[in-house]
Amino acid sequence: MKSHYNFAFFDEGSKREIRRATLKAIAIPGYQVPFASREMPIARGWGTGGLQLTLSLIGKEDVLKVIDQGSDESVNAVNIKKLVSHTAGIRSTEETEEATIIQSRHRIPEVPLKSGQILVLQVPMPEPLRVYEPSELETKKLHAEKEYSGAWVMLFEHIMKYGTAATGADHPVMVHNRYVMAPSPIPRFDNPKMDHSKALILLGAGREKKIYAVPPYTRVKSIDFDDSPFRVESFEDKSCRLCGSTGVFMDEIVDDQSGEAVYQCNDTSYCLAQMNKNMPVGGTSNEQV
Amino acid sequence: MKLDLVHDIQTAYRKVIDSMSRPGTVSDISDEASKVAVQTDRFPSTAILALMFLDTEVTFKVFSRREEEVTKWINGWTYAKAVEADEADFLFVLADADEVKMKTAIDAAKAGTLMNPHESAVLIMETDELNAGTELVLTGPGIQEKQLISVPNASAWMNKREEKNSEYPLGVDFIFTDAEGYVLCLPRTTQVREKVMM
CATH class of the missing domain: 3.40.50.11310 (Bacterial phosphonate metabolism protein PhnH)
Incomplete structure (x- = not known):
């Protein structure tokens, strides 16, 4: 242009x-x-x-x-x-x-x-x-x-x-x-x-x-103390509801109706790449989304 | 080809940034440098750095046997003001400057203050050929473990530099250029030791 x-x-x-x-x-x-x-x-x-x-x-x-x-x-x-x-x-x-x-x-x-x-x-x-x-x-x-x-x-x-x-x-x-x-x-x-x-x-x-x-x-x-060391947010036993990833930073989304919390990747491009990886060759299945 | 003051300076800048953030990494700015039409024997890569960083907002000082001529060139192209060495933001130590002048330049260079360590000088030093001469071992931020470099006649500035940079964060940052269009940077955080032969 x-x-x-x-x-x-x-x-x-x-x-x-x-x-x-x-x-x-x-x-x-x-x-x-x-x-x-x-x-x-x-x-x-x-x-x-x-x-x-x-x-x-x-x-x-x-x-x-x-x-x-x-x-x-x-x-x-x-x-x-x-x-x-x-x-x-x-x-x-x-x-x-x-x-x-x-x-x-x-x-x-x-x-x-x-x-x-x-x-x-x-x-x-x-x-x-x-x-x-x-x-x-x-x-x-x-x-x-x-x-x-x-x-x-x-x-x-x-x-x-x-x-x-x-x-x-x-x-x-x-x-x-x-x-x-x-x-x-x-x-x-x-x-x-x-x-x-x-x-x-x-x-x-x-x-x-x-x-x-x-x-x-x-x-x-x-910065931290010897007896209270620095800790990152823990997403142990959580996985992304879209791509299934674990060990990444996740957003917590609370369902208004049921009050239940679900988790999904915060990094959208990473999440999308994982989802594409999970797709079978030929991409016949898109039911999971 | 004519030097493109937007795009050639940009590509050269990125290489300088790469060299400054990874001390000891030699960058090639010969493409950009070859487009500088310089009349004097000053290295074109040095001229690129002048065009990259200098303008009316900063000051400089040239150490060279042809100080007057080079000062005129830099001032003419960048409009930066020539001042005494202890006030200058950029010090150019050209290839024809002798060891005494080089040491005077490092001694006089602004090292900043504890509150404003960025108000310190950048020394742009011309060497004959990077990748030749004294073998040095570098450590510090930007270097994974250690980095080996070769710089001609390092003994001329090594001790002076260490003295000048002894009170971190005060200090001066070095950019070396050579006749082939290579650039190498030593920020104040880099520790320089002569390589010990085993």
């Missing part, structure tokens, strides 16, 4: 600025590098940080996958995909293996990432210490001094109140034994995937104007 925009929407000056910040972010794993955060045609808080990173990276040969809470087809994912492919003329995909750039909100795909892929995560709240320290100047000081006792006190309070870490999503991680970092609101289930990841992970917060990164093969440890 004939586009009246620059390639990948941005002017080259904006790309340069984001690229400079990205370079520093990779050099200082887990440290939040401020950047200018441009006005985008989608609202701040809707993935503009991730989008800006994607646009600064993308080239004609790239294949893009965008997911929102595990789904390739949610409004947010579809809009971002459309914007990038209309302005850069690139192909998008739903298959994790095929993508060169994966922009995601709230999940790391079930299919393990490969070397050469870049995972771009959208971040609403990049500052893990913000919960107990409202001042940016103060949190910058805390990071400078590696003063993270507050993060552990927060975790301690959870354990005292609820008997376990009640962080749900966005459980803070320690990167390269230096910076405490918000992994973006991915479930605890996905935190271990960041540790020594084969792919480069870039995180962008558009509203808060921060870019940070986890290079491949970098130590990422979810």
Whole structure:
């Protein structure tokens, strides 16, 4: 299509600025590098940080996958995909293996990432210490001094109140034994995937104007206590009602009528691939869906 | 062919990102570099990096016997401002700079502050040929176990670099370029040791 925009929407000056910040972010794993955060045609808080990173990276040969809470087809994912492919003329995909750039909100795909892929995560709240320290100047000081006792006190309070870490999503991680970092609101289930990841992970917060990164093969440890170790959400004895998978992150769906809870894969493209695998050759049976 | 400032810079950038996130990985930007029409003997790959990262928002300093000429070229193409070494965001240490100049550059480079470690310099160093010379062993983030590289005349900068990067997260990040269009990166997190012969 004939586009009246620059390639990948941005002017080259904006790309340069984001690229400079990205370079520093990779050099200082887990440290939040401020950047200018441009006005985008989608609202701040809707993935503009991730989008800006994607646009600064993308080239004609790239294949893009965008997911929102595990789904390739949610409004947010579809809009971002459309914007990038209309302005850069690139192909998008739903298959994790095929993508060169994966922009995601709230999940790391079930299919393990490969070397050469870049995972771009959208971040609403990049500052893990913000919960107990409202001042940016103060949190910058805390990071400078590696003063993270507050993060552990927060975790301690959870354990005292609820008997376990009640962080749900966005459980803070320690990167390269230096910076405490918000992994973006991915479930605890996905935190271990960041540790020594084969792919480069870039995180962008558009509203808060921060870019940070986890290079491949970098130590990422979810913060915990020796006597109360970090635990991921357990889906033991649960399986997906659609594809039958076990050991993946699942959504709980409660039937309004019967009050019964059923489970299904959160990662829709993974679920679909499993279902296709289960189909007999020739695809005669589609009764199970 | 003429250098495409959008697409050639983008492909080169992705290779630099790859090298920076996997220290020791040598990337080939010779395709892009071959399209740069440079009059001087400055490596075209160095020029690509200047075009990739420099504009009016940042500053630079050139260490070379032909400092004036190269400074003029970079300023003319990128509009970045030339400043003293201790203020510069990007330091270019060209192939014709001697060891003393190289050490001066590393010494003077901004290392950032504890609150703002990103306000530090990137050193772009020209070497004759990557994949030759001193054998080095790299460890750190981005490296699975260890990475072996060869860089000519590493003794000239190794100790200075270690000194400069001794107080992580303060430090400077290195990008090496060579005449063939290869690029190699050493972010501040990378530990560099000379390979011990068994």
